[in-house]
Amino acid sequence: MTNHKTSSSSWYDWSTVHHFFKPLEKPLEIYVFIDPTCSSCFMLDRILKRLKLEYGHYFALKHVFSKQQRKSRSTEQSRNLQSGISCEKLWIEEEFAGHVPSIAIKAAELQGKKAGYRYFKKIQESLFMNQESVDSLDTLLICAEKADIDYEEFIRDLQSEAAIKALECDLRITEEMDVQELPTLVFFNQKMEEEGIKVAGSYPYEIYVQILEEILGFQPKANPLPSLEECAREFQVITTSEISYIYQIESHEVEHEMKKLMLKRAVEHIPLRSETFWRYM
Structure with a gap:
């Protein structure tokens, strides 16, 4: 994370006004620096999905596309x-x-x-x-x-x-923004002219929630997680491991519940060698 210059009082000023945000007004913007062909960037998606479901009312995402350095192609x-x-x-x-x-x-x-x-x-x-x-x-x-x-x-x-x-x-x-590693997230408070907080690589989910709290200046309130069907509808395609990560349940429980949705013709089951995907129908 970059060092960000701010005073503690400027953060706390936000706690006096956050109740008055308009429904579509979001105080934070998160720049997501990714390579669309990078598997590590793809794995970050489970964190972003959970963050969006629980705290999406506080931020807007902006994807910035770059390239992970690899051996040159023809x-x-x-x-x-x-x-x-x-x-x-x-x-x-x-x-x-x-x-x-x-x-x-x-x-x-x-x-x-x-x-x-x-x-x-x-x-x-x-x-x-x-x-x-x-x-x-x-x-x-x-x-x-x-x-x-x-x-x-x-x-x-x-x-x-x-x-x-x-x-x-x-x-x-x-x-x-001197982004040297992908994926990288940069958190900005749109209401304050301060440096953002840059996070290179992937970290436990709690770290990102902590950053939200730090940059907002108050403890954000999480939305309750939606039903599995609503989650599948929101993201259209989601994996068993992502659902397990978001809902903090075992993979076999995910499979059991998603097969119920498959019987309702709500989702399509797409098993692959390394992962199981579910597509909303």
């Missing part, structure tokens, strides 16, 4: 993707060759933040659930169809400068 493979649309090719400049999924997410975001988030989750599903290559243009286009965004507009935006510039903005923010 430049030609990354730059030259066969589109299959009018036999054209999608060209990616060499400096962005490793950012193809992030460029696609930014193209989807041009249709709105919610559209971009739906597309981002489909990218993760394709990679971590279906074990598909998200550097493949075919996969990127299938994700666009599944995310329920304007397909033709997405194709145009994917080949536009606007998507590249949007990604450049994310990379610039990553550099300016």
